[in-house]
Amino acid sequence: MEYNKLIAGMHTGDDVEGFYVLKDAFLKTTAAGKPFLSGVLADRTGVIDLKVWDYSGPIGERDVGKVL
Secondary structure (H helix, E strand, C coil): CEECCCHHHCCCCCCEECCCEEEEEEEEECCCCCEEEEEEEEECCEEEEEEECCCCCCCCHHHCCCEC
């Protein structure tokens, strides 16, 4: 796992941990009825879409713009 990896250097499937700004967050449901989080993370190098499967909280729309 990489820590505080810059978004510009991220690729699909990377396992990272760090501090990023949550620009958008949407709690959604799959066609099978399972909850997931869809969102956009940002840092000084760019933005990246995210999906967290089997997600039920606590981060959601109310957390947009916070550093997480």
